Amino acid sequence: MMKKILPxxxxxxxxFGAGAMLPRPAADLPPITVPMLQAAQGLLGLNFTDAQLDxxxxxxxxxxxxxxxxxxxxxxNSVAPTLVFDPVPLxxxxxxxPKAKDDAGKLPPTAKIKLPANRDDLAFYTVRQxxxxxxxxxxxxxxxxxxxxxxxxxxxxxxxxxxxxxxELAMQQARQADKEIKAGKYRGPLHxxxxxxxDLFSTKTYKTTWGSVPYKDxxxxxxxxxxxxxxxxxxxxxxxxxxxxxAMGDVWYGGKTRSPWNITQGSSGSSAGSASxxxxxxxxxxxxxxxxxxxxxxxxxxxxxxLRPSYGRISRAGAMALSWSMDKVGPLARSAEDCxxxxxxxxxxxxxxxxxxxxxxxxxxxxDTDIKKLRVGYLKADFDRDYPTKxxxxxxxxxxxxxxxxLVPLDLQGLPAGELTFLLSTEGAAxxxxxxxxxxVTQMVNQGRNAWPNSFRxxxxxxxxxxxxxxxxxxQLIEEVDKRMQGFDVxxxxxxxxxxxxxxxxxxxxxxxxxxGFRTNGLPSTITFGGQxxxxxxxxxxxxxxxxxxxxxxxHPPLNF
Numbered sequence: 001m002m003k004k005i006l007p008x009x010x011x012x013x014x015x016f017g018a019g020a021m022l023p024r025p026a027a028d029l030p031p032i033t034v035p036m037l038q039a040a041q042g043l044l045g046l047n048f049t050d051a052q053l054d055x056x057x058x059x060x061x062x063x064x065x066x067x068x069x070x071x072x073x074x075x076x077n078s079v080a081p082t083l084v085f086d087p088v089p090l091x092x093x094x095x096x097x098p099k100a101k102d103d104a105g106k107l108p109p110t111a112k113i114k115l116p117a118n119r120d121d122l123a124f125y126t127v128r129q130x131x132x133x134x135x136x137x138x139x140x141x142x143x144x145x146x147x148x149x150x151x152x153x154x155x156x157x158x159x160x161x162x163x164x165x166x167x168e169l170a171m172q173q174a175r176q177a178d179k180e181i182k183a184g185k186y187r188g189p190l191h192x193x194x195x196x197x198x199d200l201f202s203t204k205t206y207k208t209t210w211g212s213v214p215y216k217d218x219x220x221x222x223x224x225x226x227x228x229x230x231x232x233x234x235x236x237x238x239x240x241x242x243x244x245x246x247a248m249g250d251v252w253y254g255g256k257t258r259s260p261w262n263i264t265q266g267s268s269g270s271s272a273g274s275a276s277x278x279x280x281x282x283x284x285x286x287x288x289x290x291x292x293x294x295x296x297x298x299x300x301x302x303x304x305x306x307l308r309p310s311y312g313r314i315s316r317a318g319a320m321a322l323s324w325s326m327d328k329v330g331p332l333a334r335s336a337e338d339c340x341x342x343x344x345x346x347x348x349x350x351x352x353x354x355x356x357x358x359x360x361x362x363x364x365x366x367x368d369t370d371i372k373k374l375r376v377g378y379l380k381a382d383f384d385r386d387y388p389t390k391x392x393x394x395x396x397x398x399x400x401x402x403x404x405x406x407l408v409p410l411d412l413q414g415l416p417a418g419e420l421t422f423l424l425s426t427e428g429a430a431x432x433x434x435x436x437x438x439x440x441v442t443q444m445v446n447q448g449r450n451a452w453p454n455s456f457r458x459x460x461x462x463x464x465x466x467x468x469x470x471x472x473x474x475x476q477l478i479e480e481v482d483k484r485m486q487g488f489d490v491x492x493x494x495x496x497x498x499x500x501x502x503x504x505x506x507x508x509x510x511x512x513x514x515x516x517g518f519r520t521n522g523l524p525s526t527i528t529f530g531g532q533x534x535x536x537x538x539x540x541x542x543x544x545x546x547x548x549x550x551x552x553x554x555x556h557p558p559l560n561f
Contacts, residue, residue: 029064031061032057032060032061032064033057034050034053034054034057037053037056037057037060037461038050038053040461041053041460044460044461046437046460048457052454052457053457055449055454055457056454056457056458056461058449059449059454059455059458060458060461063422063458063461063462063466066418066419066420066422067466069416069419070416070419070420070466070469070470070473071469073416073469073472073473073476075469075472075473075476079472079475079476080472080475081468081471081472081474081475082325082471082472082474082475082478083325083471086354088354090351090352093351093354093357094351096357097349097350097351097357098348098349098361101348101361102348102361102362102363102364104340104341104344104363104364104365105364105365106365107128107189107337107340107341107365107367108337108365108367108368110128110129110132112132113129113132113133113136113138114138115133115138115139119147122139122144122147123147123148123151123281123282123556124281124334124554124556125284126284126333126334126335126337126338127189127190127193127284127285127333127334127338127341127342128189128335128337128338128341130144130193130284131189131190131191131192131193134177134181134191134192134193135181135186135191137181137182140174140178140192141173141174141175141177141178141181141191141192141193141236142171142174142175142178144174144192144193144194145170145171145173145174145194145236145238146171148194148238148282148283148284149165149167149170149194149238151280151281151282152165152238152239152277152282152283153165155260155280155282155559156282158258158263158561159257159258159260159263159267159276159277159280159282160242160254160255160256160257160258160273161241161242161257161258161267161272161273161274161276161277161280161282162196162239162240162241162242162273162277163199163207163209163211163240163241163242163252163254163273164199164206164207164209164239164240165238165239166203166206166237166238166239166240167238169205169206169237170194170236170237170238173231173235173236173237174192174194174236177191177192177234177236178192180234187232187233187234188233188234188341188345189341190230190233190234190235190341190342190345191233191234191235192234192236193234193235193236193284193285194235194236194237194238194283194284195230195235195236195237195238195283195284195285195286195287195342196237196238196239196240196241196273196274196277196282196283196286196287197224197226197227197237197240197241197274197286197287198240198241198243198270198271198273198274198286198287198288198289199211199240199241199242199243199273200243200247200289200319200320201224201226201227201240201287201318201319201320202220202222202223202224202227202318202319203220203223203224203227203237203240204220204221204222204223206240207219207240208220208240208320209240209252209253210243210245210246210247210320211242211243211244211245211246211247211252211253211270212245212246212252212253212444212445213245213253213443213444213445214435214440214441214443214444216253220318222318223318224317224318224319225314225315225316225317225318225319225350225352225353226287226314226315226318226319226329226346227318229315229345229346229348230287230342230345230346232345233345235345238283239277239282239283241271241272241273241274241276241277241286242254242257242272242273242276243269243270243271243272243273244257244269244270244272245444245445245446245452246320246322246428246432246444246452247269247270247289247291247294247320247322248269248270248446248451248452249266249268249269249270249272249446250266250267250268250269250270250272250298251266251269251445251446252272252445253445257269257272257273257276258276259276259279259301259302259523260276260279260280260302260557260559261279261301261302261303261522261523261524261557262521262522262523263561265301265521265523266301267279267298267301267302268297268298268300268301268302269294269297269298270289270294270298271286271288271289271290271294271295271298271299271306271332272298273286274286274287274288274298274332275288275298275299275301275302275304275306275332276298276302278302278304278332278333278334279302279303279304279556279557280302280557280559281556281559284333284334284338285331285332285333285334285338285339285342286331286332286333287329287330287331287332287342287346288306288329288330288331288332289316289319289327289328289329289330290308290327290328290330290505291322291323291326291327291328291424291505292326292421292424292501292502292505293501293505295307295308295330295332295513296308296495296496296501296511296513296526296528297496298332299332299513299526300495300496300513300524300525300526301523301524302524303515303523303524303526303552303555303556303557304332304333304334304515305332305333305334305335305336305338305339305512305513305514305515305543305547305553306330306331306332306333306339306512306513307330307331307332307333307336307339307340307343307510307511307512307536307540308328308330308505308510308511308512308513309328309329309330309343309347309510309536310328310359310508310509310510310533310534310536311326311328311355311359311508312353312355312356312358312359312508313328313343313347313356313359313363313510313534313536314328314329314330314343314346314347314348314356315329315346315348315349315350315352315353315356316329316353316355317350317352317353318352320431321427321431322424322427322428322431323423323424323427323428323431324355324427324431325423325427325471326423326424326427326505326506328505328508329346330343331343331346334553334554335544335547335553336512336514336540336543336544336547337367337540337544339512339540340365340367340536340537340540340544343363343536343540344363344365347361347362347363348361349361359533359534360534363536363537364537365537366537366538366540366541367540367541367544368541369537369538369541369542371403371404371405371541371542371545372403372404372405374405374489374490374538374541374542375406375408375487375488375489375490376400376405376406376407376408376488376489376490376491376492376542377407377408377409377410377485377488377490377491377492378397378407378408378409378410378491378492378493379410379411379412379491379492379493379494379498379500380409380410380411381411381413381498382493382494382497382498382499382500383397383494385497385498387494387496387497388519388520389494389495389517389519389525390494391517392516392517392518392525392527393494393516393525393527395516395517396492396516396517396527396546396550397492399546399549399550400492400546402549403545403546403549405542407492408488410484410485410488410491411484412481412484412498412499412500412503413499415477415480415481415499415503416473416477417499417502417503417506418502419470419473420470420473420474420477420502420506421502422459422462422470423467423470423471423474423506425455425456425458425459426459426462426467428452428455428456428459429455429456429457429458429459429460430459432452432456433456435456436453436456436457436460441453441456474506477503477506477507478506478507478508481503481504481507481509482507485532488532489531489532489535489538489542490529490530490531490532490538490539490542491529491530491531492527492528492529492530493527493528493529493530494527494528495513495525495526495527495528500528500530501528504530508533509530509531509532509533510530510531510533510534510535510536510539511528511529511530511531511539512528512529512531512539512540512543513526513527513528513529514526514527514528514529514543514546514547514552514553515552515553515555516550516552517552524552529542529543529546
């Protein structure tokens with residue numbers, strides 16, 4: 001998540017319009033030393049060891065270079081930070097919310113679905129297909145739930161994707177769904193369909209471990225908003241899935257989560273278990289989160305379709321906070337259509353998450369969109385460079401052209417990206433300040449220089465002024481990206497290697513990552529579709545058209561282990 005593990009994504013600061021940033025030589029400053037930090041931590045009331053300060057010292061040198069770059073931004077007094085003071089207490093905010101949830105409209109018609117002769121084929125049916133089988137009573141939710149629970153038990157010992165099976169709850173919810181459907185009370189396409197959530201979402205009767213040793217026995221007496229909303233949609237929670245410790249990577253207190261395509265490879269992170277389980281056909285869909293690549297990256301490693309919605313579209317109430325200004329919730333599934341129907345159940349305002357109350361709450365399916373009329377951009381400079389999956393991406397662009405889509409060059413080069421990522425670690429350090437100061441952070445599995453413990457210590461030395469100034473530069477970034485994207489409905493980008501992933505996580509734009517082939521090592525590759533803020537409908541419509549024209553989303557691993 002940090003700039004240190006995203007060297008190819010970080011770019012230097014150069015001019016990008018009004019309030020331009022101009023490169024200049026680094027200031028001739030003395031090196032940061034351990035004695036300097038010893039004195040500084042005395043002022044701050046900290047007590048890190050000399051060894052810890054030595055690791056922090058090197059990261060602070062990097063931070064200081066970022067500060068120097070960001071200080072070149074022309075920041076008129078009129079530029080406010082991206083953080084806005086919110087004086088409304090939750091009691092009043094609740095009364096201000098819309099009283100009814102918008103109807104997302106009708107999904108496109110689907111072919112008649114029949115129960116397969118080989119029940120194992122159900123593992124890779126889409127949510128839409130499974131919902132038709134349940135709705136038409138060809139299979140009960142209880143049978144379907146037992147089927148997926150059995151697969152979870154069979155394959156998890158190799159994939160290490162589950163922290164907790166919620167079997168007792170799942171069977172209760174499945175039987176309730178069958179009872180309601182039999183009585184004619186059908187709630188919609190998620191009714192009776194099993195799913196799992198990343199184990200940073202709280203559940204009343206099961207542990208919420210955050211993937212980390214200090215929290216592996218944690219019980220939280222609330223259901224997260226996504227758990228509640230999916231229950232209200234009739235969903236059946238069968239498992240809580242792994243995440244890299246405190247939402248970084250794929251290593252957690254139980255080991256390393258694996259890609260179902262090659263169990264010698266990690267599933268990437270941090271929505272590690274969610275992606276692995278969907279990719280292996282252990283659940284039809286799962287819920288993950290992204291702060292800086294945590295849906296895009298594991299979706300790629302596991303060959304699934306992942307939707308990272310616009311910032312603020314889905315409530316994070318009851319979810320572990322890492323970065324309040326960057327955390328986003330989204331589904332991982334088999335197709336864009338599946339992502340859309342899960343998104344429709346989750347989107348909307350929630351007083352417990354103020355970010356959801358300042359953005360448009362509604363979502364409408366837009367699968368009837370004429371994609372030939374969409375103005376579609378592509379990041380030409382990123383596609384033109386040499387990189388390992390270039391051939392697959394070029395083939396994807398050609399598919400779009402054959403569908404009648406005119407691809408127009410779009411430029412997101414020359415914008416600040418890596419220099420701003422210390423905002424993430426600084427907010428994370430605040431979220432886990434007690435963990436750091438208590439010393440319990442040393443219980444975490446990863447203790448390397450680029451792991452959270454050192455990043456949290458480093459962030460303790462970020463000056464408040466630099467943090468606020470970076471948020472002001474981020475405001476300029478938002479305005480410049482909006483300016484460049486004016487007139488575009490959707491755009492296409494390589495999933496990795498250019499600035500897009502970092503920039504759009506900072507600006508809050510939505511993205512859908514989809515399989516588009518395989519790499520030389522046999523693992524899947526993906527391409528990313530981006531869209532305008534709060535326009536997930538058009539974005540998903542184009543992705544569905546691409547997936548209807550290709551079969552990459554229908555491929556699945558052999559699971560011969």
